[in-house]
Amino acid sequence: MSITALLLLILGLGAVAWFAGRTRAAAFAGSGRERAHSLPNYHGWYAALWAVAPALLFLAVWQATSPALVTNAVLADPRAAALPADPTLRGPILAEARDLAAGRVQAAFNPQAEALAPAYADASSRYGLLGLVAAALLAFAGGAFAFLRLRPDFRARTRVERIVMGMLLLASLIAVLTTFGIVASLVVEAFRFFAQVSPAEFLFGTHWSPQTALRADQAGSSGAFGAVPLFWGTIFIGVIIAMTVAIPLGLMSAIYLTQYARASTRRWMKPLLEILAGIPTVVYGYFAALTLAPLVRDLGLTLGIGGASSESALAAGLVMGVMIIPFVSSMADDSLAAVPQAMRDGSLAMGATTSETIRRVLVPAALPGVVGGALLAVSRAIGETMIVVMAAGLAANLSANPFASVTTVTTQIVQLLTGDQEFDSPKTLAAFALGLVLFLVTLLLNVIALRVVKRFREAYE
């Protein structure tokens, strides 16, 4: 019996309970003797919740425990006597037998697994049946219990609403749980990494070559985890090049659209620029790698700059800057709009031209907001992955040449974690250490930026 069918069965029982509860409540509400405390619907929901919730809880627990129970039953079977006692040898055979019994594979590689498959099929069907009966009984018992409690003075609505409130609280706790999960998984794996590589070497070392050897005697096998070239590459692309593009263009287009452009121009120009933010990053990456990178390389060669590569920092940074424009622009837009009209009017009344007003009054007054927006944009840019993966290259160079190839933190995370991996090698764990650094830096930038923006808003309210 598949899990989907079981779920449908439980939901079906819930529906039955709902109708039964509702009908019963409608019967005693309609008799006109006594006003029921709750509407018939609430009685129905009460019964349905009692039918569904305990059964679903049981199912979740059962789903987690029953594979172990099945394995134990198989091991207790006489047909499993011939298995090796060593769990590392036994595991693959059991897994193969399990796949064979479930029909996921057609033929077994190991004859022992072949022999064990019927035992597996027996045990899993036995436990499947057990789970089905228990879940159905639980659903029925819950529904019956709730049904028997329904009376005109029974406070079904209060009960149902209490459960609804519990669900609301539970749903909002998932965000906390996610944050906790992120921090926990990053910290745990990063600590395992730092047990093998010292944090000082990771944070201050300048040599990055994460390849660990397959054999101990292989040349250059040690693997070096100095992440400074990665940090430099991230800052070079995401902060220096991208922000050189995004901040002037974003700020100037915000100024033009809010201060100069006619309302009709603004109405279609603003959404048009926002399309830039909606284009998937993989498209930008493809564009940077296919169209822009050859142009940039040719430009580098024409200028006679050494080290011009088809995976240049410039191509990735330029495209990333363009991607960030709408972000900077909308932040600048908000901050300019928050400057009180009186300040602008005062400046204009003194005879300043519009551009003088903007440069001498509006922008200085809106500066905290603009800076906050720029910080948020930086945190966006350094966390951006696909553009740099596709256009920035893998060579960990400490180079300030925009035509050369540099690599970034996110590129290396992708590089380290894709392909074949054994989970305990420092190579894979290094990705989590990089992820931890990335997470902390973006968090810090966001906190600072939000604080700056908030203080700025308060100044004018």
Add this chain to the structure above:
Amino acid sequence: MSELNASLVPQLPIVGVDAHEPVARKPTDWRTGSMQGRIRRRYAAERRFRLIGAGAVVLAAAFLAFLLVTMFANGLRGFTRTEVALDIDFPRSTLIVDQTAVQRFGEQGLAGADLQGVVAAAANARLGPGGAALLSDGAWVEVRRAILEDPAILSGVHRFELPAAAAIDVAAKGDGAADAEVQVARLRERGLLSTGFNGQFLTGADATDPTAVGIWGAFKGSLLTMLVTLALAFPIGVLSAVYLEEYAPRNRWTDIIEVSINNLAAVPSIIFGLLGLAIFLNVMNLPRSAPIVGGLTLALMTMPVIVIAGRNAIKAVPPSIRDAALGVGASPVQVVFHHVLPLALPGILTGTIIGMARALGETAPLLMIGMRAFISSPPEGLTQPATVLPVQIFLWSDEVSRGFVEKTSAAIIVLLVFLLAMNGIAIYLRNRFEKRW
């Protein structure tokens, strides 16, 4: 009070009557050359500034146009394919099945037939030596399909329009290698080349041969992934938004929830991929590359977006609605679920669609959980290995073969069209249903 006010009034310096007369300030003469020059300079600066602003907007828009035009110029060719006309004389070929067998047994009647060999032999005979290399590797599959549709063609000579090999396809579209160009010119002279709609591209899955690839596999993967994302992120997001906006007491716990939602909205997407890898794959042992894991990961990423949009929508419902409902005896839960939520729904849906559009275009976290495998058939369920559209674009962009360039751009067009449609629906919903109280 009056003293205080008096102290606030700035004291004018008392000018003695006996002080010498203040120098009469000469009014500015605006007509002098230097003044005119100054005004000109200031106006020129004004014009320059304005021009720079307009330039920034135009530059950004031009980049967008350049990007879209490049993609469309490259990609539209991906929807077409070059076809080579080939006559196959079935009675004289080495094919041993006959019409009645196929009519009676369908696919099984063709089971032992070496159609690949027959097509290759026919190509070598009709198109000259090496003719088989002009056709796509999957050309015989089309012949097979045609025979199954109409077994009667087995009784005579039939002309097929078969897909050309990748090199020929690229050359016919004007971007190929020299020797392929020669072949194309020769075929064109004989009138054997034509251009047709590439149906395979919309119905097939990934393949190693660029003429045989399709996006349906990746698209179906995207659909399944989005289904999981929506099923999780929407209810959780809406319920959290309702809780935080309507019921949450102002205390430290609520602050923690709010701070973590706001932070999650700003966490780089690749971090969610690391979370998915560490928790869903390594701790919970869910299947790798499966839509369910991708959907879970993207749901965690989309949920904060929905919560923030939902809170704004709920906040926009005026308090008078709540007061009126409470006034006629509704319970707090009834107020929200019967009145506030329906009124806020358009706003919530708009936010949800925008969040889903972002999730649809997301690549990095899915690479982390292994959705970058080569999948040659569309996924059948939530736990089967799958890939998604953006990842498929990434994979094709890495291919060396030139034939993949137009396929990548074509896939990008499909993705962009869907994103545009989703955003369009969001804007329509906002304009159509948004109420201003």
